[in-house]
Amino acid sequence: MKRDLSSEVTVFVVSAGNNPNYRNCIKALNNQTVEIKINVIKDYHPMSVAFQQMLLRCTTEYYIEVDEDMVLYPNAIELMYDSIKVAPENRPMVVFRLHDTHLDFNLFGVKIYRFSIFKKYPYNLECLSCEVEQLDRMRKDGYDYLCNETVAGKHSPDWTCPDIFERYFNLMEKFKEFKYVWLEDLPAKLWGILKAHPDEKNLYAFLGAYTSLSRKGIEKTEKDFTKVKREEFSLIESYMSKPFSATLYLSSKCNFKCDWCYRQHNDIEQAPDMSLLTVRNLLVKFPGIKSICLCGFGETLLCDNLKIIISELKTRNIFAGLITNGSLIIKKFPELLTHSNYIPDYVSVSLNAHNAEQHKIITKTDTFRDVIEGIRLLVSRNVDTFVSYVCTKESLKHVPEFLKLVKGLGVKTVHLHNVLPHFKNNERFWDLVLTKNDKDLVDNLRLLPESDIVKSYPILISKQEKMRFCQFPWRTIAVNGNGSISICNSVYPCDAKNGKIDDYVVWQNNYCQDMRSSILGEQKEACTMCFRNWQMEF
Numbered sequence: 001m002k003r004d005l006s007s008e009v010t011v012f013v014v015s016a017g018n019n020p021n022y023r024n025c026i027k028a029l030n031n032q033t034v035e036i037k038i039n040v041i042k043d044y045h046p047m048s049v050a051f052q053q054m055l056l057r058c059t060t061e062y063y064i065e066v067d068e069d070m071v072l073y074p075n076a077i078e079l080m081y082d083s084i085k086v087a088p089e090n091r092p093m094v095v096f097r098l099h100d101t102h103l104d105f106n107l108f109g110v111k112i113y114r115f116s117i118f119k120k121y122p123y124n125l126e127c128l129s130c131e132v133e134q135l136d137r138m139r140k141d142g143y144d145y146l147c148n149e150t151v152a153g154k155h156s157p158d159w160t161c162p163d164i165f166e167r168y169f170n171l172m173e174k175f176k177e178f179k180y181v182w183l184e185d186l187p188a189k190l191w192g193i194l195k196a197h198p199d200e201k202n203l204y205a206f207l208g209a210y211t212s213l214s215r216k217g218i219e220k221t222e223k224d225f226t227k228v229k230r231e232e233f234s235l236i237e238s239y240m241s242k243p244f245s246a247t248l249y250l251s252s253k254c255n256f257k258c259d260w261c262y263r264q265h266n267d268i269e270q271a272p273d274m275s276l277l278t279v280r281n282l283l284v285k286f287p288g289i290k291s292i293c294l295c296g297f298g299e300t301l302l303c304d305n306l307k308i309i310i311s312e313l314k315t316r317n318i319f320a321g322l323i324t325n326g327s328l329i330i331k332k333f334p335e336l337l338t339h340s341n342y343i344p345d346y347v348s349v350s351l352n353a354h355n356a357e358q359h360k361i362i363t364k365t366d367t368f369r370d371v372i373e374g375i376r377l378l379v380s381r382n383v384d385t386f387v388s389y390v391c392t393k394e395s396l397k398h399v400p401e402f403l404k405l406v407k408g409l410g411v412k413t414v415h416l417h418n419v420l421p422h423f424k425n426n427e428r429f430w431d432l433v434l435t436k437n438d439k440d441l442v443d444n445l446r447l448l449p450e451s452d453i454v455k456s457y458p459i460l461i462s463k464q465e466k467m468r469f470c471q472f473p474w475r476t477i478a479v480n481g482n483g484s485i486s487i488c489n490s491v492y493p494c495d496a497k498n499g500k501i502d503d504y505v506v507w508q509n510n511y512c513q514d515m516r517s518s519i520l521g522e523q524k525e526a527c528t529m530c531f532r533n534w535q536m537e538f
Helices: 022-030 047-057 076-085 130-140 161-178 186-196 200-214 231-240 276-285 306-315 329-336 356-363 368-380 395-408 436-445 449-453 510-519
Strands: 009-015 037-042 062-067 070-072 093-100 105-114 145-155 245-249 291-295 319-324 346-350 384-390 413-417 454-456 476-479 484-486
Touching: 009 022, 009 047, 009 076, 022 037, 022 062, 022 070, 037 047, 047 062, 047 130, 062 070, 062 076, 070 105, 076 093, 076 105, 076 145, 105 145, 161 186, 161 200, 161 231, 186 200, 200 231, 245 276, 276 306, 291 306, 306 319, 306 329, 329 368, 346 368, 356 368, 368 384, 384 395, 395 413, 395 436, 395 449, 449 454
Parallel strands: 009 037, 009 062, 093 145, 245 291, 245 476, 291 319, 319 346, 346 384, 384 413, 413 454
Antiparallel strands: 062 105, 070 145, 093 105, 476 484
8 A cells, every 4th residue: 555645745747738758757656656646737937937836836744846857766756755854954955866868867856845944935937047046045044955866767758859959958048147067068968969869859959059059148038838849949940841741732623602712812823633643743752741631722522633642642651631612522422432542531621601591602502401411421431520610700690500500410520710811902801801809709609518519719810910920831831733832731723933843942932932031020921821820729
């Protein structure tokens, strides 16, 4: 039977929930030799604010701070508790070592505190190193900490590239401020690790340290546990990375004439249907692509090569999804569903009306029943099925009826989104689009009984604000039937300024350079094609 310390020790886990070690961190705490109380401090930032939560939440005499990248050994908590119990009264904190797997080095990292003392010394939320400043105050009152050389666990056995970049950037910022001796040779050590093991993570570790050293001044802010990617990392990554996903615009043909569609408001030259040869050329050029979305400036099910393209992707074990207006599912999908190699991994159906009358007004077709039966067929065949709905000022009031309809069909995922601003300079656009004045109406949708199936809501805009720049360049690309290529998920049907798959260096064209300028803040406006910027808010 485990020794029960739950009334005496609280273990606080400081987390943003996106660290690759988080699950193992929690698992290790649950596997301790003693019973403990675990309290997760999630999404508080910067570090000083997160740590202050420990003082606000603690109800036990002792508490332990564990970062989400610390994986403790099974006896660690018991060892730490026994150590502080015998520590002198003027030593209210004991620090234990962790084995840093990347540096192959034992560093001091995990700590146990005596709450009755530390609660008198709240963290300074304004300084660069809140723990250092806190201890300076405590030392003036005669308190200090003890160091225990015992290794209590591992520090960050697993790394992502953004995390390891951030780690060494922050360490060198602290070196510039505090001149810690153990950090003096860190850049040289990281260089040696990279030369011995030249992989992506070791490269970003070195670049994180170098980026800090190459900057003037010191970033006097605490660690932010919620930060996903540093701006410098994203910029470096954008020049170094290769795409892992793609959007294929299969066809420019369409049987609908939806009023808000790009094709209704722009004079565009239609591209030919996507060929299997174009798909193969793309995958030869970018072998790292693992996920592909099949969509179009028209209806994807009108592409004559759809079946062989899906089969090609499935044969290569590429995750393939399909976007459709749903009107041809009954006609086309029974054939596609005859063999597993023709079935996409998911199907997203664009259904923008709650009844046949409204659907006919929007699409200029009498196909509402076909769409409904198509969705029913997909669900019955266990195809992962999403439904999306364009919310306008007029259609927003019908969302409750729409959600009841699709939930009754067995749909489990719905995306509600705003109108794309393809004709934003046309005043009529503002008669359709949801603006920030509609916030209360959109917020009410979250309270509907059927809101459990809604995964995204419309992003609300205003006439005054600029369009947001995409934060995901160069990790995904788009290709149309001409072989025109874009370094985001949108590409015009036929546009000479885009690069081509067959270009020797795909990125070296005006379109791609304009995208790079956007990210660097040199352009006044972002493109209007991307659903990331306008349609979805998760």
